[in-house]
Amino acid sequence: MGNVVIIKLVDIIIGILLTNYVVQYENQIFIFLYNSIEGIISSLKGLLFYLMGSPIGLKLNYGFNNFLGQFFLYHISLWRIFLHGTSPVLTSYFKYLMLPGILGFSYQIAMMSDILAIATFHSYCIYVNGARLFNLQLKCLTSLWRVLIGRKFNPLRGRVDSCQYSQNQMFIGTLSFSILLFLLPTTAMYYVVFSVFRLVTLLIDRFLLTARNLFYNIPIYSIYLWLVNASSVAGNIHIIWKGFDEVGNVIIEAKLNKLPFIYTIKKFTPDPLNKTRQQKNLGDVFRSILTGVVL
Structure with a gap:
C-alpha cells in the first residue's frame, strides 16, 4: 500500500510539472505535432506513388495497381482535409485538452498512445482495407482451388467432400482462379507494406503500455x-x-x-497492473498476418 501511495504521489507531481511545461510551450508543441503529421502524410503519399509504378522491378497489374493507389490516396486526402478542418479548433482549445495531464504521468502516457492512434489513423484505414481484400482473395482462391480438384466444402458436416462439376462450372472456376491468382501479388504488395506500418505502430503502443506498467511498479517505498x-x-x-x-x-x-x-x-513490490488490452503473442500475430486478419 505504501508503494502504491508513493508512486501515485510521484505520478501526480511529474504530471503537473509536464502539464505546466506543455502549457508554457503549447504553440511550439502544437506546431511540432502538426508538422510531424504532415510529414507522415507526405511520406505515405510518396510511398503510394512509388508503389503505383514498378516497385523493385515487380511487374504488377497496371489497372488494378492504379485503382488501389488512387483509392488509398483518396483516404489520405480525406484525412488531411479533416486535420485542416479541425486544426483551428485544436489550436484554440489545446491548453484545455492538455489539462487532464495533471492526473498523472501515467495518464499522459495514455494520451500519447491516443495521439499516436489519431496521427496514424489514415495508415490504419489503408491497412484494414488491404487486409480485408487480401483475406477475401485468399478465401476465394481456396474455394476455387477445391473446384479445380473436384471438391467442395460441406457446411452441414463441416468437411470437404468430392463433387462432380459441369464443364461450364469448371471453366468459370478456372477463369476466376486465374484472375484472382494474378491479381494477388498487387494486393499482397500493398498489404505487406502497410502491415509493416501497423506492426511498428503496435510496437510503439506496446512500449508505451509497458513503460506505464513499469513506472507503476517502481518500489520506492520498499527501497526506503x-x-x-x-x-x-x-x-x-x-x-x-x-x-x-x-x-x-x-x-x-x-x-x-x-x-x-x-x-x-x-x-513488497505491488503486483503488476492488469493489462487494459488483450495482447496477442507472436504466433497469433504471425498467423494473422499470413491470413489477412486485422490486428
Missing part, C-alpha cells in the same frame, strides 16, 4: 524501508552463543537480520 532498516523488512533471527555467566546461565546474543535487497523488492 530497506535503507532505514525498518522492522517490516526484517528477515531471519541470527543467534550467537556467548558462553556462561558466573552462576552458569547461558548468554546468547540475538540479531534481527534484514531481508536481502532483491527479496525485499520482490516481496
Whole structure:
C-alpha cells in the first residue's frame, strides 16, 4: 500500500510539472505535432506513388495497381482535409485538452498512445482495407482451388467432400482462379507494406503500455524501508552463543537480520497492473498476418 501511495504521489507531481511545461510551450508543441503529421502524410503519399509504378522491378497489374493507389490516396486526402478542418479548433482549445495531464504521468502516457492512434489513423484505414481484400482473395482462391480438384466444402458436416462439376462450372472456376491468382501479388504488395506500418505502430503502443506498467511498479517505498532498516523488512533471527555467566546461565546474543535487497523488492513490490488490452503473442500475430486478419 505504501508503494502504491508513493508512486501515485510521484505520478501526480511529474504530471503537473509536464502539464505546466506543455502549457508554457503549447504553440511550439502544437506546431511540432502538426508538422510531424504532415510529414507522415507526405511520406505515405510518396510511398503510394512509388508503389503505383514498378516497385523493385515487380511487374504488377497496371489497372488494378492504379485503382488501389488512387483509392488509398483518396483516404489520405480525406484525412488531411479533416486535420485542416479541425486544426483551428485544436489550436484554440489545446491548453484545455492538455489539462487532464495533471492526473498523472501515467495518464499522459495514455494520451500519447491516443495521439499516436489519431496521427496514424489514415495508415490504419489503408491497412484494414488491404487486409480485408487480401483475406477475401485468399478465401476465394481456396474455394476455387477445391473446384479445380473436384471438391467442395460441406457446411452441414463441416468437411470437404468430392463433387462432380459441369464443364461450364469448371471453366468459370478456372477463369476466376486465374484472375484472382494474378491479381494477388498487387494486393499482397500493398498489404505487406502497410502491415509493416501497423506492426511498428503496435510496437510503439506496446512500449508505451509497458513503460506505464513499469513506472507503476517502481518500489520506492520498499527501497526506503530497506535503507532505514525498518522492522517490516526484517528477515531471519541470527543467534550467537556467548558462553556462561558466573552462576552458569547461558548468554546468547540475538540479531534481527534484514531481508536481502532483491527479496525485499520482490516481496513488497505491488503486483503488476492488469493489462487494459488483450495482447496477442507472436504466433497469433504471425498467423494473422499470413491470413489477412486485422490486428
